[in-house]
Amino acid sequence: MPEAIQHLGEQHIAVFLLQVLLLLGLARGLGWALQRVGQPALLGEILTGVILGPTVLGRLAPGLQAAIFPAGALQCAMLETVAWVGLLLLLLSAGLEVDVSVAWRQRGDALKIALSDIVLPMAVAFVPALLLPDRYLAAPSQRVIFAFFIATVMTISALPMTVKVLHDLDLLKSDLGLLAMSALTINDIIGWAVFTLVLGFATQARLDLVHVTVVLGGTVVFAAACMTIGRWVVGRGIAWVQRQGESDAGIVLTFVCCIGIACGLLTQWMGVHALFGLFLAGIMAGDCPALSERTRHVIAQMVYAVFVPIFFASMALRIDFLANFDLLLVVLFSAIGVFGRYLGAWVGARMTALSPSDRVTIAIAHTPGGSMEMIMALVALQSGLITVRVFVAIVFAALASSVALGPWMAWSLRRRREVNVLDIFLRRATRLDLRGATRWEAIRELCEAAAEHEGLPDADVLAAAVRAREETAGTAIGEGMAVPHARLPAIARPAVVFGRSVAGLDWDSPDGLPAHLIFLILTPADDQGIQVQILGALARGLGQEPVRQRLLAARDEATAWATLRQALAQQSLVRPGKPPSRQGQ
Numbered sequence: 215m216p217e218a219i220q221h222l223g224e225q226h227i228a229v230f231l232l233q234v235l236l237l238l239g240l241a242r243g244l245g246w247a248l249q250r251v252g253q254p255a256l257l258g259e260i261l262t263g264v265i266l267g268p269t270v271l272g273r274l275a276p277g278l279q280a281a282i283f284p285a286g287a288l289q290c291a292m293l294e295t296v297a298w299v300g301l302l303l304l305l306l307s308a309g310l311e312v313d314v315s316v317a318w319r320q321r322g323d324a325l326k327i328a329l330s331d332i333v334l335p336m337a338v339a340f341v342p343a344l345l346l347p348d349r350y351l352a353a354p355s356q357r358v359i360f361a362f363f364i365a366t367v368m369t370i371s372a373l374p375m376t377v378k379v380l381h382d383l384d385l386l387k388s389d390l391g392l393l394a395m396s397a398l399t400i401n402d403i404i405g406w407a408v409f410t411l412v413l414g415f416a417t418q419a420r421l422d423l424v425h426v427t428v429v430l431g432g433t434v435v436f437a438a439a440c441m442t443i444g445r446w447v448v449g450r451g452i453a454w455v456q457r458q459g460e461s462d463a464g465i466v467l468t469f470v471c472c473i474g475i476a477c478g479l480l481t482q483w484m485g486v487h488a489l490f491g492l493f494l495a496g497i498m499a500g501d502c503p504a505l506s507e508r509t510r511h512v513i514a515q516m517v518y519a520v521f522v523p524i525f526f527a528s529m530a531l532r533i534d535f536l537a538n539f540d541l542l543l544v545v546l547f548s549a550i551g552v553f554g555r556y557l558g559a560w561v562g563a564r565m566t567a568l569s570p571s572d573r574v575t576i577a578i579a580h581t582p583g584g585s586m587e588m589i590m591a592l593v594a595l596q597s598g599l600i601t602v603r604v605f606v607a608i609v610f611a612a613l614a615s616s617v618a619l620g621p622w623m624a625w626s627l628r629r630r631r632e633v634n635v636l637d638i639f640l641r642r643a644t645r646l647d648l649r650g651a652t653r654w655e656a657i658r659e660l661c662e663a664a665a666e667h668e669g670l671p672d673a674d675v676l677a678a679a680v681r682a683r684e685e686t687a688g689t690a691i692g693e694g695m696a697v698p699h700a701r702l703p704a705i706a707r708p709a710v711v712f713g714r715s716v717a718g719l720d721w722d723s724p725d726g727l728p729a730h731l732i733f734l735i736l737t738p739a740d741d742q743g744i745q746v747q748i749l750g751a752l753a754r755g756l757g758q759e760p761v762r763q764r765l766l767a768a769r770d771e772a773t774a775w776a777t778l779r780q781a782l783a784q785q786s787l788v789r790p791g792k793p794p795s796r797q798g799q
Contacts, residue, residue, distance in 0.1 A: 263530025309496015372584025
């Protein structure tokens with residue numbers, strides 16, 4: 215008997231390793247191929263499960279599919295355990311991308327957009343979900359809870375997906391990108407809190423007012439504690455662990471994961487899902503100044519390179535998408551999801567000082583459901599709140615909104631009149647020999663150079679504005695470049711000043727490299743769109759390593775300017791008003 219058990223265990227391990235190999239290899243491969251054509255890797259990960267599951271392989275070769283993915287409880291549990299680890303780490307990683315301190319500084323406009331983007335999508339989705347026929351409901355007696363769940367799902371925007379698109383379009387470090395991320399941060403925190411509460415109520419045999427009050431109050435108190443004292447405690451803990459391990463990012467990762475597991479256990483005990491605890495833990499850790507960009511990158515790579523592909527591929531592995539595809543539901547959820555989130559963010563943006571074109575960009579940034587929408591749907595499916603048919607419709611709706619995000623966002627940035635980015639450089643202010651040993655000293659030098667030009671405030675005003683923006687969120691973009699910037703009411707037209715530090719400056723860059731090429735960007739307070747475009751133009755024009763090397767090697771201003779002119783000659787900006795006259799001659 216022991217030998218038989220040992221043989222059975224070895225067979226299970228062999229099948230498990232084959233499953234992981236196929237899922238991870240194909241998911242990463244398809245994800246990479248789709249990213250090359252501008253589509254999210256998430257689509258490739260879902261397609262992997264569709265191809266290897268009953269939808270495709272199960273139809274074409276059912277015996278082979280059953281052999282690779284047998285239905286035995288033990289074999290299924292092995293893969294599902296890894297998938298659940300991936301899900302928990304994904305929520306932890308998503309929390310790390312949330313910067314509460316930045317959202318707090320942007321709280322006025324960000325709160326308007328976030329609250330509007332919660333209330334309006336829920337209102338748009340609630341009634342259609344309430345009126346769905348009984349055949350779509352897992353439990354017709356829980357129709358109201360089901361409608362609340364659908365309404366909640368339709369409010370959640372895919373923060374990681376939007377981060378990726380904003381980064382690809384060179385918007386992430388702009389003020390517009392900062393506002394979008396701040397609003398999405400608040401949206402995510404509120405949305406996940408509402409979802410976990412709805413899920414907790416749905417699993418109760420009957421709604422007990424005392425129980426509801428205790429769970430709701432406990433969730434609010436716990437979330438508030440995490441956002442306040444929890445951030446301080448976790449921040450101090452990370453700083454201490456980092457000092458013990460010096461540059462070892464693995465020790466910090468272990469500490470962050472332990473905090474996440476502890477928070478997940480606590481929220482599960484409270485009656486809300488453990489995912490909310492992992493998300494809050496990520497937020498607490500992500501707000502820690504001691505957690506460097508390099509360490510965040512290591513954590514994100516670990517999660518997104520291995521666990522996330524396996525999770526999303528395995529999510530689609532057990533479901534027949536063709537047999538459970540319902541065109542009515544897919545169209546309905548796609549329409550109310552995209553329209554509701556767009557409308558909510560756009561109405562919120564109208565209550566701010568954003569220009570009409572920037573309101574559109576902000577609204578588009580809130581439209582994808584993506585991975586967060588799918589995660590909510592999967593948890594609801596496993597909890598018996600929704601049917602497989604509804605789950606499949608939500609997955610299709612989430613994919614459709616994610617695929618549309620990149621092209622739609624790019625379109626919104628091409629809707630204005632063009633001028634060349636070189637027209638706004640202050641050539642006489644160029645500094646090829648920045649003497650500052652810190653980024654603050656370098657910013658001061660560039661501000662002093664800019665202040666010598668007519669129409670710009672004095673150096674103190676400029677430096678204070680740029681420093682305030684830099685302290686809100688760092689402006690290093692990697693590859694030896696930094697783009698400190700500020701919007702000021704005292705200037706009428708944009709200006710760019712180029713500076714170079716041969717020795718390099720510590721700018722907390724995402725890739726950990728020192729900043730050598732510094733571009734100070736000053737724009738009018740009422741023209742947010744131009745700042746976004748300047749950042750994009752610089753990133754595109756200077757994206758090639760040979761160009762940056764030529765700038766670093768330039769012996770004089772004439773050589774540096776010739777390099778900039780060659781690199782940026784085709785980089786246009788689009789302004790609603792009159793193009794600026796040349797300032798750099």
